[in-house]
Amino acid sequence: MFEFIHNIRYPKSKKKACHLILVEFDGYYQRLNEEMQGVFVMRTLYFLKNIDFHSSNEIRLNFEIKVMVASGFIQITFGLDRYRLLHFENIYIAHKPYVYESIGVPYHGDTNPKTAQINLVWSVVKKGFLIPDDALNLSIHEFSHALILDNKERMSFRKLYRHRDLILYLLAAKKEMHAMRNGSYSIFRDYGSTNLMEFFAVSVEAFFEQTNRFAIEKPLLFERLYLLLKQDPRKNGNPRL
Numbered sequence: 001m002f003e004f005i006h007n008i009r010y011p012k013s014k015k016k017a018c019h020l021i022l023v024e025f026d027g028y029y030q031r032l033n034e035e036m037q038g039v040f041v042m043r044t045l046y047f048l049k050n051i052d053f054h055s056s057n058e059i060r061l062n063f064e065i066k067v068m069v070a071s072g073f074i075q076i077t078f079g080l081d082r083y084r085l086l087h088f089e090n091i092y093i094a095h096k097p098y099v100y101e102s103i104g105v106p107y108h109g110d111t112n113p114k115t116a117q118i119n120l121v122w123s124v125v126k127k128g129f130l131i132p133d134d135a136l137n138l139s140i141h142e143f144s145h146a147l148i149l150d151n152k153e154r155m156s157f158r159k160l161y162r163h164r165d166l167i168l169y170l171l172a173a174k175k176e177m178h179a180m181r182n183g184s185y186s187i188f189r190d191y192g193s194t195n196l197m198e199f200f201a202v203s204v205e206a207f208f209e210q211t212n213r214f215a216i217e218k219p220l221l222f223e224r225l226y227l228l229l230k231q232d233p234r235k236n237g238n239p240r241l
Helices: 002-007 012-025 034-049 063-077 122-130 138-153 163-181 196-209 211-217 219-229
Strands: 052-055 090-094 109-112 117-121
Touching: 012 034, 012 063, 034 063, 052 063, 063 090, 063 122, 063 138, 063 196, 090 122, 109 138, 117 122, 117 138, 122 138, 138 196, 163 196, 163 219, 196 211, 196 219, 211 219
Parallel strands: 052 090, 090 117
Antiparallel strands: 109 117
16 A cells, blocks of 8 residues: 555656666666566655765766665565665765774775764675675665664564564574684675674675575575565565565
8 A cells, every 4th residue: 555655656757767777787676577666666766755865075966876775775675564764864975985083994884873874885886786696785785784773773563574583583693603703614704793783784685696595505594584574586576475
């Protein structure tokens, strides 16, 4: 019902422009059937309507950039009933890595709960979509952080994830992190063992960009994640459960 109501708000020209951008660069979108592509476009436009974008002066912040950034969020939440961030309403697009004075380390992106802002370096976002199978996608990574933080702050009846599904995923994630820290082989990059927040983001990147390998090598964790996200990317046409 809500998807239908939101869909009728947007002119056909806007939907078509969004579709043409997505079909050019987004492999996830390309594999959807026509009906699901329509849902993806509607959710993208709804997301853009509720987010304020800003950028450094060197970036020409156009519709294409906004759609590409937003598509990472839509991809992660495509199986969920709720597809809006309540606690992160600002996205800042930088033209190069940036540094927080208190830390002194260059960042390509971060999700800052203090400022309620997601920061992303545009060239790294773009590279994440141009190379679709390396499990490195900055948009997916940072929106994974934002979703976990957003879910934590929501009232129980407005949670993004079912509590039981989240707990079962976290139990499997902790076991994998423990094995990684003890030197065991893992399909996930080492950065994922830093903490649960980073492991979630890294595992979601692998879930979408190295799907078959993930499902074969870590079947339990894969199952826990597709139940949490309510989708299975192995299913072409309509991955939603």
